[in-house]
Amino acid sequence: MDRTHDMGGRPTDASIAPAEHTLADWEVLADAVAVALGRKGIRSTDESRRAMEDLPPDEYLSLSYYERWIHATEALLVEKGVLSREEIDRKLEELEEPWAVS
Amino acid sequence: MSHAHDHPHDVTQHDPEAAERNRLPPLGKRMYAMRDLLVEKGVLSADDIQAEIEYMDARSPANGARLVARAWVDSEFKARLLSDPKGACAEMGIDASGLVEFVVVENTETVHNLIVCTLCSCYPRPILGRPPDWYKSFAYRSRAVVEPRAVMREFGTVLPDEVEVRVYDSSADMRYLVLPQRPPGTDGVGEAELAELVTRDSMIGVTLARSPAMLSS
Amino acid sequence: MTSPLRIGDSVRVRADWPPGHVRTPAYVRGKPGWIERIHGDFRNPELLAYGRDGLPLRTLYMVGFRQMDLWPSRYAESSNDHLYVDIYDHWLESIA
Numbered sequence: 001m002d003r004t005h006d007m008g009g010r011p012t013d014a015s016i017a018p019a020e021h022t023l024a025d026w027e028v029l030a031d032a033v034a035v036a037l038g039r040k041g042i043r044s045t046d047e048s049r050r051a052m053e054d055l056p057p058d059e060y061l062s063l064s065y066y067e068r069w070i071h072a073t074e075a076l077l078v079e080k081g082v083l084s085r086e087e088i089d090r091k092l093e094e095l096e097e098p099w100a101v102s
Numbered sequence: 103m104s105h106a107h108d109h110p111h112d113v114t115q116h117d118p119e120a121a122e123r124n125r126l127p128p129l130g131k132r133m134y135a136m137r138d139l140l141v142e143k144g145v146l147s148a149d150d151i152q153a154e155i156e157y158m159d160a161r162s163p164a165n166g167a168r169l170v171a172r173a174w175v176d177s178e179f180k181a182r183l184l185s186d187p188k189g190a191c192a193e194m195g196i197d198a199s200g201l202v203e204f205v206v207v208e209n210t211e212t213v214h215n216l217i218v219c220t221l222c223s224c225y226p227r228p229i230l231g232r233p234p235d236w237y238k239s240f241a242y243r244s245r246a247v248v249e250p251r252a253v254m255r256e257f258g259t260v261l262p263d264e265v266e267v268r269v270y271d272s273s274a275d276m277r278y279l280v281l282p283q284r285p286p287g288t289d290g291v292g293e294a295e296l297a298e299l300v301t302r303d304s305m306i307g308v309t310l311a312r313s314p315a316m317l318s319s
Numbered sequence: 320m321t322s323p324l325r326i327g328d329s330v331r332v333r334a335d336w337p338p339g340h341v342r343t344p345a346y347v348r349g350k351p352g353w354i355e356r357i358h359g360d361f362r363n364p365e366l367l368a369y370g371r372d373g374l375p376l377r378t379l380y381m382v383g384f385r386q387m388d389l390w391p392s393r394y395a396e397s398s399n400d401h402l403y404v405d406i407y408d409h410w411l412e413s414i415a
Contacts (some may be wrong), residue, residue, distance in 0.1 A: 003345075006220070006221060006344055006345045007221070007240055007244045008220030008243065008244065008346045009244065009247055009345075009346040009389075009390065010240075011244075012244045012245065014239075015241065015256060016236050016239065016241050016242050016245070016253055016257075017239070017241075018256075019234075019235045019236055020234040021235060023232070024130070026130035026131075026134065028158075029134070029155075030130075030133050031155075031158060032152075032154035032155045032158070033133070033137055033140065033151055035158075036146050036153075036154045037140075039150075039154075040145070040146070044367055044368075044370075046368040046373075047367070047368055049221070049222055049340065050340040050368035050369065052222070053340060064127075065223070065238050067127060067129040070129040070130070070132060070133045070136075071129060073133075074132060074136060077136065077140075080370075082140075082143075082145060083136065083139055087139055088132060088136055088139065091136075091138055091139050092131055095131065095134060095138070205381075220344055220346075221342060221344060247344075247346065247402060248346075248386075248389075248390055248393065248394065249394075249395065250400070251396045251400075252396070264397075264399070266397070266400060266401065267397065267399075267400045267401075268400070268403060269386075269402045269403070270403045271344060271405075272405070273342045273343065273344060273406065274342055274361070274379050274406075275364075276358060276379075276381075276405050
């Protein structure tokens with residue numbers, strides 16, 4: 001059964017736009033945290049690839065490269081009990097609170 | 103690009119990180135949340151993260167260009183580069199410890215090499231830095247293996263049929279680097295100037311190295 | 320695998336479709352090629368991907384293919400072209 005990530009030879013007419021962009025801070029962070037977790041033995045390249053490959057096809061195809069990395073980092077941290085989704089959701093709400101609080 | 107760890111509740115001053123977060127996709131926001139939690143829980147320190155940012159910021163195609171330029175002027179070094187690439191990196195003071203294994207493939211008059219990772223975009227980051235968007239694109243991952251010459255034409259590279267094109271799909275822990283051919287008209291050019299002719303794209307294989315005429319324009 | 324493969328040996332990639340993480344691209348499965356290089360022994364990524372130790376070590380080979388064999392009736396470029404993929408020993412069977 002073909003998996004979405006297994007793209008060699010997939011029929012496409014898309015041209016190769018010679019695009020590059022300077023990474024946004026969140027992308028630099030995603031890269032750095034993933035590698036740092038790797039150095040601590042919390043995440044491996046193989047596990048990370050597997051977590052990305054397990055994305056539903058429509059998400060795999062629509063998320064950007066570093067969004068896929070972030071998905072994999074979260075999936076592995078939760079899988080290994082380092083963080084819970086609820087904690088991440090709570091922290092996210094905390095960070096998104098309006099700044100102009102009296 | 104240092105990125106100081108701003109306390110998320112510094113509300114009295116303009117918080118550039120908060121402004122940045124407001125432009126983020128949802129997963130980008132989750133990344134900040136995870137970062138904060140990991141640091142709070144002592145899983146990672148801010149220094150751990152900063153060290154990785156600085157490590158990658160220091161990697162660029164200049165590393166690869168130095169290897170290539172040395173190989174062009176020193177045939178014994180070239181032989182070592184081809185047979186023991188990590189050893190050759192060590193000789194040049196290039197830190198290739200991040201690579202499990204490293205393979206250098208040489209372009210010649212009869213063979214042209216092209217690198218891709220169809221499964222996920224693996225790339226020799228310690229040697230070349232981060233990969234360009236196009237290398238990671240679905241279009242490149244799909245087409246490089248089945249129509250490499252058409253892909254190269256999009257980069258302005260046209261090869262005669264008699265030249266064999268070899269595509270390497272980095273499916274395992276090996277990372278691949280192309281050793282481009284030394285451009286004609288470079289006799290007597292010094293190593294440092296030769297390195298300027300070696301582009302990232304020529305070390306991936308979508309282009310040839312620049313000629314001196316192109317450099318001076 | 321009764322005996323290790325040698326450079327130049329003809330092989331075919333197994334046309335297996337196991338579930339889970341694999342690093343053998345679909346487009347080479349079932350295709351004939353040859354051993355171009357022997358990379359050495361590594362832990363199996365199919366197991367490492369699930370947090371297992373990846374043992375026993377597997378021999379990793381660089382396998383060469385003719386593009387015309389990989390994409391019959393589809394490869395529109397030079398018949399001289401080749402493609403190389405790094406494949407683990409348990410995916411390869413020796414052919415005469």
